[in-house]
Amino acid sequence: MCRLFALTSQEPVSPMLAVNALNVMKEGHDGSGVGLFMSGLGGPFGQMPDCPILSGIFTDKGLRLLDEYAMSKGFLAKHTVAITPKNDPPAGTPRRGTYLARAYEPSAQWKDLPRDKREAALVQARLDLRHMGADNEDVKVFSFWPDTVMIKEVGDPVTVAEYLGLDREEFFAKRILAQGRQNTNYAINLYACHPFFIQGISTMTNGENTAFVPIREYLLSRGVIGYEGYQSDSEVFTHILHFTLNRLGLGIEAYKHVITPLADQELESHPDRAFLSNIKNVCRKLTIDGPNCVIGCTPDGSMFMVQDRKKLRPGVVGGRPGIFAFSSEICGLNEAIPERDRSKDFQPMYLDTAIVGPDCREVKICRQSQSLLRPH
Amino acid sequence: MPSEPVITPSTLSLKDLPWVLDWDKSTCTLCGRCTAVCPVSAIELGVFRKRELSVSVGLKNKPGQSVTVYQGIRQRTDPAYRCIGCGMCNMVCPNNAIQPTSHPEATTLKFHNNRGGQPRTRGGRRNATGSLLDQIKFIRISMLTDPALDAGRHEFELRTLLGRILPPEEGMAAFAQGRWTPPVREIYPLMIGGMSFGALSPNMWEGLQMGVAYLNEELNMPVRMCTGEGGCPPRLLRSRFIKYVILQIASGYFGWDEIIHAIPQMKEDPCAVEIKYGQGAKPGDGGLLMWHKVNKLIAAIRGVPPGVSLPSPPTHQTKYSIEEAVAKMIQSMSMAWGFRVPVYPKISGTTSAGAVLNNLVRNPFAAGLAIDGEDGGTGAAYAVSMDHMGHPIASNLRDCYLSLVEQGRQNEIPLIAGGGIGKNGNLAANAASLIMLGASAVQVGKYIMQSAAGCVGSEIDRCNVCNIGVCPKGITSQDPRVYRRLDPEKVAERLVDTFVAFDVELRKIVAPLGRSTSLPIGMSDALGISDYHAAERLKIKYVV
Numbered sequence A: 001m002c003r004l005f006a007l008t009s010q011e012p013v014s015p016m017l018a019v020n021a022l023n024v025m026k027e028g029h030d031g032s033g034v035g036l037f038m039s040g041l042g043g044p045f046g047q048m049p050d051c052p053i054l055s056g057i058f059t060d061k062g063l064r065l066l067d068e069y070a071m072s073k074g075f076l077a078k079h080t081v082a083i084t085p086k087n088d089p090p091a092g093t094p095r096r097g098t099y100l101a102r103a104y105e106p107s108a109q110w111k112d113l114p115r116d117k118r119e120a121a122l123v124q125a126r127l128d129l130r131h132m133g134a135d136n137e138d139v140k141v142f143s144f145w146p147d148t149v150m151i152k153e154v155g156d157p158v159t160v161a162e163y164l165g166l167d168r169e170e171f172f173a174k175r176i177l178a179q180g181r182q183n184t185n186y187a188i189n190l191y192a193c194h195p196f197f198i199q200g201i202s203t204m205t206n207g208e209n210t211a212f213v214p215i216r217e218y219l220l221s222r223g224v225i226g227y228e229g230y231q232s233d234s235e236v237f238t239h240i241l242h243f244t245l246n247r248l249g250l251g252i253e254a255y256k257h258v259i260t261p262l263a264d265q266e267l268e269s270h271p272d273r274a275f276l277s278n279i280k281n282v283c284r285k286l287t288i289d290g291p292n293c294v295i296g297c298t299p300d301g302s303m304f305m306v307q308d309r310k311k312l313r314p315g316v317v318g319g320r321p322g323i324f325a326f327s328s329e330i331c332g333l334n335e336a337i338p339e340r341d342r343s344k345d346f347q348p349m350y351l352d353t354a355i356v357g358p359d360c361r362e363v364k365i366c367r368q369s370q371s372l373l374r375p376h
Numbered sequence B: 001m002p003s004e005p006v007i008t009p010s011t012l013s014l015k016d017l018p019w020v021l022d023w024d025k026s027t028c029t030l031c032g033r034c035t036a037v038c039p040v041s042a043i044e045l046g047v048f049r050k051r052e053l054s055v056s057v058g059l060k061n062k063p064g065q066s067v068t069v070y071q072g073i074r075q076r077t078d079p080a081y082r083c084i085g086c087g088m089c090n091m092v093c094p095n096n097a098i099q100p101t102s103h104p105e106a107t108t109l110k111f112h113n114n115r116g117g118q119p120r121t122r123g124g125r126r127n128a129t130g131s132l133l134d135q136i137k138f139i140r141i142s143m144l145t146d147p148a149l150d151a152g153r154h155e156f157e158l159r160t161l162l163g164r165i166l167p168p169e170e171g172m173a174a175f176a177q178g179r180w181t182p183p184v185r186e187i188y189p190l191m192i193g194g195m196s197f198g199a200l201s202p203n204m205w206e207g208l209q210m211g212v213a214y215l216n217e218e219l220n221m222p223v224r225m226c227t228g229e230g231g232c233p234p235r236l237l238r239s240r241f242i243k244y245v246i247l248q249i250a251s252g253y254f255g256w257d258e259i260i261h262a263i264p265q266m267k268e269d270p271c272a273v274e275i276k277y278g279q280g281a282k283p284g285d286g287g288l289l290m291w292h293k294v295n296k297l298i299a300a301i302r303g304v305p306p307g308v309s310l311p312s313p314p315t316h317q318t319k320y321s322i323e324e325a326v327a328k329m330i331q332s333m334s335m336a337w338g339f340r341v342p343v344y345p346k347i348s349g350t351t352s353a354g355a356v357l358n359n360l361v362r363n364p365f366a367a368g369l370a371i372d373g374e375d376g377g378t379g380a381a382y383a384v385s386m387d388h389m390g391h392p393i394a395s396n397l398r399d400c401y402l403s404l405v406e407q408g409r410q411n412e413i414p415l416i417a418g419g420g421i422g423k424n425g426n427l428a429a430n431a432a433s434l435i436m437l438g439a440s441a442v443q444v445g446k447y448i449m450q451s452a453a454g455c456v457g458s459e460i461d462r463c464n465v466c467n468i469g470v471c472p473k474g475i476t477s478q479d480p481r482v483y484r485r486l487d488p489e490k491v492a493e494r495l496v497d498t499f500v501a502f503d504v505e506l507r508k509i510v511a512p513l514g515r516s517t518s519l520p521i522g523m524s525d526a527l528g529i530s531d532y533h534a535a536e537r538l539k540i541k542y543v544v
């Protein structure tokens, strides 16, 4: 089972905080990979919140391909963090070339597009680049979005972080998702490494999604650009969240009703019975069957944790106003935020969604049995 | 028997019969119960002559002889009275002195069971013992991050939806605007398929209805039962139990008058309406209720004279094309209940099922599609239809499901699969396989008769006299002297046993796969089969 750690803070912090938290949970991951998602960036990237940032790994040829592609789209590189390690990679990590996070000044036409078109264009650009690298290993792209950097690599989290020198100001972020990976996918594939990202939405999971095949088939048939890839059985959680927020126009509180609807008896006495039964029916194909703990981040900067219906995965939320963390084990939380009121730590059960808003002041708990406030 | 018996082309010996009786003279008490109970008069009392020689030692006395007679059982070899192997004689024999045994190599009878130029009709089973469904294994056992669940202790939500389901965006919008949305029922994924009041005896029907009501009201299992064509007893129509019933209408329109007249007084809506265009057991034959079973009650409910055969023709002047008929019938049936009841067609498994399905996808009122594969059956069918017509369900269903997947419409039109599920007793495994191949629900008929009422029909042409009203167990007879044998309460009890046991087995299958909160519809990654071509065809894993 992978180990998860997520942090949301009012001030940008070093991703090493999250990596170290993963390190204390080391028994739980086999060092087969690490993934990091950072948004609310400080440093130079923080100064350009509207410029999409491309994150990925490129060979020299890949870099050339990238430049050609960016040029053809009229995107101008504005700020680049390129890590090309000179020393030997740690055992198990291949030598890959350049780890890149590059902010682009978009073309004028792009800026004039309506918002949904602009967003779609970014998703498409990420996919184009990913497809370019599909045959040979020249291009790997994890995200292309404003105020977002993602890094993925095979190996032990701390060793990889030191090898790449992640403790640099450019990567300081208010919101960090980090996963230390236990290899459960059939082959080691970088794209299978959590967290996953689409259009400002990122989630990560520890566990297994046994309903993967039908859900993947369903999502693939939705005709939404970006619903592809699926190197990991839990990648679909990210897309279900995207579907819930963007296609259904629901809030994060409804996510749990989509992936783990209430049983019929529980619905009977629910104040929103009709609405929830409707969600349950029309979204039944998106019901997950765990066990999973899902931690994620939405475009507005809220961070959340939910459990599957069986609640077979541990997960805890805690912190103090200004900084909160979501961890798959308490020791990770202790490492990252030792000085907090531990009596307020919260372990979401099978009905709960724990949410920390972008203001980072408190943990809000939504229970599925409560009335669901929905946008009108 | 005359000393010079006439031997005609149709004179058969016991060697020619598929079922031959073993009768044990030494234990038979000559009570006569076997001959009384035999539904086809295959046995009669016989008088046998026995000559005994006595040879004494020495030369003085000559050998002598004595002739005695004794009574016993004689098996008739006339094809019209051949033993059907039902075993009733053994069931009633106090001493187990008699029992039928199968002679699998005896095929001669097959050439002679068309007396008067009438090909054989029969009820029962298809008499093909193999089953592809039985070869499928569940190969994806959670062992990696997810230890297998505990089938006994976890809570399981294994329900399915019957009715058209809108795509999420559309469904949410329709709800927000308070628009009409197609009716949807949450039901148990194992349904009792259409067996008509007429095909089944009143006791059998009553037993099933009682069992279904108990499952729903006491055990919280929303099991549904389809009526088959032939109407519904008026009292049931007007009772609250009608909500557990799927009303069937077919090309004979039998019983529909009664139903239409009852609509204003109905306390509850029926669960759904099934329009039968075909069934797997007699594809192309429609249905056939033979005159033997059309007694006064059946005649009254169906609105026909008693004692005439009632074929539901495969076609009807209102159904000159299936696209048009489906659309029209679905529309008018939906309208009859104010668009509150799901209406869906049932067709035989066929190569053109996909075309029917595609029509339904574009029809906003279509609530599902039931596909009936080639096995099983209750009513009468020509043996040739039963044995040689039809499309196996697994590949037919799979094609339909994958075609929905391609269009992104999977489960919007729930597929209900039937035909040969559990024919070798593996009900839960067969049902789970079909669900993972893409069925939203499965339906069984024959299995229920076998498990709940002790039907003895089997895959080797045992019994199969459902059509002529002499069902030895009283399941498919309209003759009170016969159906009195069947205790409805006991049928209800056994039905409940069957469903509860199925539920446990289904959980034993899905729990190791890590599933408990949603029915594994289309979870084809869990399936494997050791037949390479079947694996390719069904798009599941090939495992040896």
Ligand code: SF4
Pocket: B019, B021, B034, B037, B038, B039, B040, B041, B042, B043, B082, B083, B084, B085, B086, B087, B088, B089, B090, B099, B100
């Ligand atoms: S097995 Fe059935 S048909 Fe054969 S003799 Fe016995 S009762 Fe009659």
Ligand code: SF4
Pocket: B086, B123, B124, B449, B454, B455, B456, B457, B458, B462, B463, B464, B465, B466, B467, B470, B471, B472, B473, B474, B475, B476
């Ligand atoms: S027992 Fe009755 S229902 Fe079963 S095969 Fe025989 S006649 Fe048909």
